[in-house]
Amino acid sequence: MSDFFSLLAEEFPQVRSGLWVTLQATVLGALMAGVLAFALGLMAGSRLLLARGVSRVVVEFFRGTSLYIQLFWLYYAMPLLTGYELDPVVCGVVAFGLNYGAYGAEVVRGAINSVPRAQYEAAIALNLSPARRLWKVILPQAWVQMIPSFTNLLIQLLKCTPLLWLISAADLMTVVQTLRDRTGETLTAYLTLLAAYFVLAYALTMLMNLLERSAKRRLGLDTGAKSLFKSRSASTATVGGTR
Amino acid sequence: MNDGFDWDAVRESLPLLLEGFKVTLLATVLGTLVAAVLGLAVAVAGRAPSRLVTVPVRAVTEFVRSTPLLVQLVGAAALFNTVEPLYIGIAVLGIHYAAYTSEVYRAGIDGVPKGQWEACRALSLSPRRTWQAVILPQAVRNVLPALGNYAISMFKETPFLAVITVQEMVFEARKYGADHFAYTEVFTLAGLIFLVASYPTSLLMRKLEKRLGH
Numbered sequence: 359m360s361d362f363f364s365l366l367a368e369e370f371p372q373v374r375s376g377l378w379v380t381l382q383a384t385v386l387g388a389l390m391a392g393v394l395a396f397a398l399g400l401m402a403g404s405r406l407l408l409a410r411g412v413s414r415v416v417v418e419f420f421r422g423t424s425l426y427i428q429l430f431w432l433y434y435a436m437p438l439l440t441g442y443e444l445d446p447v448v449c450g451v452v453a454f455g456l457n458y459g460a461y462g463a464e465v466v467r468g469a470i471n472s473v474p475r476a477q478y479e480a481a482i483a484l485n486l487s488p489a490r491r492l493w494k495v496i497l498p499q500a501w502v503q504m505i506p507s508f509t510n511l512l513i514q515l516l517k518c519t520p521l522l523w524l525i526s527a528a529d530l531m532t533v534v535q536t537l538r539d540r541t542g543e544t545l546t547a548y549l550t551l552l553a554a555y556f557v558l559a560y561a562l563t564m565l566m567n568l569l570e571r572s573a574k575r576r577l578g579l580d581t582g583a584k585s586l587f588k589s590r591s592a593s594t595a596t597v598g599g600t601r
Numbered sequence: 602m603n604d605g606f607d608w609d610a611v612r613e614s615l616p617l618l619l620e621g622f623k624v625t626l627l628a629t630v631l632g633t634l635v636a637a638v639l640g641l642a643v644a645v646a647g648r649a650p651s652r653l654v655t656v657p658v659r660a661v662t663e664f665v666r667s668t669p670l671l672v673q674l675v676g677a678a679a680l681f682n683t684v685e686p687l688y689i690g691i692a693v694l695g696i697h698y699a700a701y702t703s704e705v706y707r708a709g710i711d712g713v714p715k716g717q718w719e720a721c722r723a724l725s726l727s728p729r730r731t732w733q734a735v736i737l738p739q740a741v742r743n744v745l746p747a748l749g750n751y752a753i754s755m756f757k758e759t760p761f762l763a764v765i766t767v768q769e770m771v772f773e774a775r776k777y778g779a780d781h782f783a784y785t786e787v788f789t790l791a792g793l794i795f796l797v798a799s800y801p802t803s804l805l806m807r808k809l810e811k812r813l814g815h
Contacts, residue, residue: 418796418800419796422795422799422800422803423792423793423795424757424758424771424795425757426758426771427788427791427795428792430771430775430788431789434784434788435785435789438782439785516669517667518671520671520672521671524764531669531671535675544676544679544680545676545680548672548675548676548679549676551676552668552669552672552673552676555667555668555669555672556664556667559667560667589663590666
């Protein structure tokens, strides 16, 4: 067994805590992004010009100014400007949440728009209140449309978590890099790290497939068990403009 | 610690950032070029008649697409530490995005009606002529907006290159920020430059999408 793997086994607790930081940032960042995506996406469909305008400006701002800059701004610039310092992982969660929330808002908006007009009209004809219309008729149908794009965004968010290394949070990348420095086995170390991210990405994709399957079932569309293992589709990556 | 916003720092750092911005643009343009060409090659290879070709091609694309760009960059820079970082950056950006563009091309190729393939066979065109004269011109036209969108995302991911010491805009921003302890000014400025450059381009892409009837 090579030095790298024996060291990896030896330092397993450290690797596990790095993995934990990566997962934490991914899951919390995704949750924040999800909440923001729905808030901004629903605002974009509002009748109020102000709500639409605010949503548009926020979305374009966070999509347009690179994630990298947003993260650095939160970590380096904000303490200078406000005197308030955030924990690196919190910085990561906020930056990932804001950036991917903005991308997600476009997905939510697009999916809601893709629900056939007749569904709205039928809900109005049945005298459903606006909240029930949204919750019982529009969202269940739009949700099925959103999931594939959300899966893509989630994997992209996971792929951005190594940025935490740059703001000195001890994530998976940081830990594996210290092991690399101690053994000097560059190729093995980075291939292992890539493989680890690949496994994480595939696991998250399968979880999202599970979610998609249950969402489709609620609409009476049953998909076979095979659908759980399908990989992400790229065609959905273009839904809602730039990815 | 400086209070508030120091406009002198803005004035002083702007030329440096713009100098770095040239490198950012260069990396984006060349990276997009690599991604566009390599992605097409991968997409065509993915339709090869033998599974011996298609299965490994799929597997590699899936792997590249599902793993972080930053790890790929840092790994490549550590392995090929004698090569100029900018070249490594362009190559890795290009290869990473080729994994995405190949899927876009694939969708574009799938979108060409079956009758076109049959017509080529009826006219007994060689496979080369079939691709060059009939299939690709139609497929590429359909995927142009999607390719443009990937170019914009690549542009916003060029700051990763600073990590492997390519002297692009964010590298300059960090350097100036560290030397003068003026992070607020330089990162705000860099963010605005990204916004000013990427927003009009994405509007342009949306227009193109509409014109091509998507």
